[in-house]
Amino acid sequence: MDRMRLDLFLKWSRIILRRTLAKETCDSGRVTVNGQEARAGREVRVGDRISVRLPRRRITFRIRSIPSYAPGKDSAHEMIELLGSE
Helix, strand or coil: CCEEEHHHHHHHCCCCCCHHHHHHHHHCCCEEECCEECCCCCEEECCCEEEEECCCCEEEEEECCCCCCCCCCCCHHHHEEEEEEC
16 A cells, blocks of 8 residues: 555554544644645655644654554554654
8 A cells, every 4th residue: 555545544653543533633724744734535655744733732754654454553653753743
């Protein structure tokens, strides 16, 4: 798999724990992909830089891999490379 919907990626990588919450976060304009505001249906690829504004902090990361099935709790962190957290 070389690309995936943004809301599903946020759920699988455990940045946001529920897909409905990931969709709401994207659609309210709090997520950017490569510097551009992104909606939930946007397709993301390996190498994309994503920034998510959560209620208490902002997380910026790069996509390292997109698995073909949902990863387990222990391997979800391998999907991203954390670039910053404020």
